């Protein structure tokens with residue numbers, strides 16, 4: 001699922017970056033280019049970072065490679081652009 005429509009970045013790419021050490025929106029912006037244009041993806045990216053941190057605090061295994069819990073179009077009220085990837 002695309003999280004950042006402007007840069008065509010998927011939840012899988014964000015999750016991989018987080019699992020490889022990205023720990024802030026700035027890290028994700030520098031690595032993947034998200035949140036540089038309209039910024040609508042920032043909320044979801046922050047939610048993914050928080051979800052990962054919460055999992056680490058509770059010492060659970062890494063997050064599964066599936067859509068984040070923030071995949072609702074509620075996070076993109078202006079654009080409604082939570083779009084499924086076609087892979």
Ligand code: FES
Nearest residue numbers: 004005006039041
């Ligand atoms: S959706 Fe990511 S910058 Fe626009």
